[in-house]
Amino acid sequence: MTSLSATELLVLHAVRLKGFADDVAIAARFGLEVDLAAEFLLDSQAFGWVAWSEFAGSGGWSLTEAGRAENARQLAAELDQVGGRLAIQQAYAEFLPLNGRLQEACTQWQLRPTEDDALAFNDHTDADWDRRVVEELESLGQSLRGISHRVSAVLERLGGYDARFAAALRRVREGDGSWVDRTGADSCHTVWFELHEDLIATLGLTRGTH
Structure with a gap:
């Protein structure tokens, strides 16, 4: 049976996959509600996993080194859990x-x-x-x-x-x-x-x- 991923994992992983994206694009990647994704992004920012930056008039989230390590940890744990x-x-x-x-x-x-x-x-x-x-x-x-x-x-x-x-x-x-x-x-x-x-x-x- 296929396994569903935790929302926290999906939000952080979406940031990795998109590289640099705003709340809407990150939420859309896995079909999440924008408000829910935004909440997890702010939590991730507080943990130092993501950072917000702006360039040429547009802003977006990207992973920090700590966030990349946390994403790797979550993915490994998920994969081991489902075998x-x-x-x-x-x-x-x-x-x-x-x-x-x-x-x-x-x-x-x-x-x-x-x-x-x-x-x-x-x-x-x-x-x-x-x-x-x-x-x-x-x-x-x-x-x-x-x-x-x-x-x-x-x-x-x-x-x-x-x-x-x-x-x-x-x-x-x-x-x-x-x-x-x-x-x-x-x-x-x-x-x-x-x-x-x-x-x-x-x-x-x-x-x-x-």
């Missing part, structure tokens, strides 16, 4: 080679090498080139569906990545190619990057070393 470490490890092992393919697909979306320039910008005038990239993303989305279902069967908070990826890919197929890798939105790349962060955080790993 799901092996299942998540197996899913992560399956995810890693897919991650390499996703990175390559995004690179090919951004670049289309020519004889004169191996780093030539992809101006998206080659329909066949772009079609092959989208087909690769579709294949990755199908593989992601199985992984997402398995990890969400252990922890409900790990669910939904496949649906978010599919929604972004649908926008790409409808003609808006920015949804492959646009920032500040649930693009294919953003969703995938967040899942990677979620898996390594859940397993207590460090990005770039596994």
